[in-house]
Amino acid sequence: MTSKQHTAEHGSQLEQVNGFTNPGIPEHKPRVTDSSPAAERMAERQIAGWFILSMIGTLWFIVSYFLFPIEDGSMGSIRLQNAMLGLGATLALFSIGVGIVLWAKTLITDVEVVESRHDIAGSEEDQAIALEIINQAKEESGIARRPLLRNTLIAAVAIAPLPALLVFRDLGPLPGDSLFKTLWGPGVRLVQDPGMVPHEDRYIRAEDVTIGSAFHVIPEKMYESEHPLNEKAKAAVLLMRIDPQELNTDPAKEDWGVDGIVAYSKICTHVGCPVALYEHQTHHLLCPCHQSTFDVTNHCAVIFGPAKRPLPQLPIAVDDEGYLVAQRDFVDPVGPTFWEINTRETSEQ
């Protein structure tokens, strides 16, 4: 609250602040409306015009509510009414805003004004009073004279958050080996993913998987497990049949497929999107999220994109009744890489 308030001497305060010259306020240039009464009247009419337009918008809203009724919930009439009401409301509100802004810009005085901030520090008088209050409190509470009270209080406050740390345990059990294991296991039949809770599992015969086919597969009895969707997020598999001559099979994985039928995890090794865009002529599997591309003929090696590991292959076989079954769980962990991925030898079981 000093005498600096409300001063505006254009270009006169050339003072040095932090090594920079303060250029001051630019010269005030009068507007057309300041000098020409005709322009002023024109601006006034314009602004009034915007306010009148706003009234028209409001009236249009009311009129169109009756002019464009909703007929039997027909989508076309709902859309027409929405568009017309929206047009009215937009005109009504937007025009008021434009009018006010125009008013401020053309008619209200635009002479620059400087209004200084008050000092950040309080006055010496206030500071002295505050210090006095603190000293008084120190004296009356005796906190300096009674170290036992002071120290026990500090200790009590310090350990008070510990229970909160304890209840973090209730956020859930540690993942344990759940990142390494899925519902697949020896003899688990492959069933078709029905896209919804099925009446019964549809098993898959090897003969049904013709060349060029792609089956979206889940483990049998998945919907009877405790958390079916959690299980599906790990166990989903894409089953394809490719001419065995086109497959470059790793000798160590020779018996992981059945006569050209191969099964790969559908969970991308990048961030876990379902990799299911299968091109049956190029044998490329494409992930829709980040375009990681896997070559099915080379054990789903990554040929493009951000994924770092090939899609894990599910070793499959045919059981006595001719249905496709898993030989065992995935050898490599499915899905995105995680910190502990190398903490376990994958060759157990």
Added chain:
Amino acid sequence: MKLLAARRRHPMALVVLLLVGLLMTGGAYAVFTTNSTASAEEYTAQDVEEGEKLFVTNCATCHGMNAEGTENGPGLVGVGAAAVDFQVGTGRMPLQMSGPQAQVKTPQFSEEQISQMSAYVASLGPGPAVPEDEYLDASQGDPAAGGGLFRTNCAMCHNVVGSGGALTRGKYAPNLSEVSEKHLYEAMQTGPQNMPIFNDANLTPEQKRDVIAYVREVSEQPSAGGAKLGSLGPVAEGLFIWFFGLAAVIGITVWLSARSK
């Protein structure tokens, strides 16, 4: 253009722009209908004979004189009548030019000629036949069950409402909204281009009909919220807001802070 440039800074220009944007958002869209007249046909010996003539004059260059295939085209023994009906009926074959994948164009042959070619190719070896009308009637299908199947088997390439999407190296999954019921069925049955094959063990004829019912249902559903922007999801909608919404915000900001003359 000079007129446009002169009016660019006119106070009304912003309002006009805004109105254009609003009208585009709420703009009307065309409702389309497709009719299909499919029938499982009995082919006569004459159909096969006529079909062979058509095949030799129009297809044999790439597919070989006996449809055994050449370097330029796959063999057609065993692909069945459904594949011919789909490829020729949608205009994909005869191929107009080589490229990442065959393009849809106006069919070059009449229904009868397509049927004759189908008859010839079907006579070469057993394969899927042209579907029966019973399985093409979307009104008999269950769109809800079809939706589950569609989202599991089709949506990753064709988008959840069948608007299509990109594949690798210039290939793409086409928009399904204007594909006829018969061609939808045949595409599932035969796996054209890079699309996997969904044989009757994978999706039964009834399930294929459910899928068709779902595609019809979602592509004919009117959009209450204005233009669908291709039903392509957040990318298209985001781009619209990015260009038009942000441009409007920037325009208004500039106008607010500009000094009056």
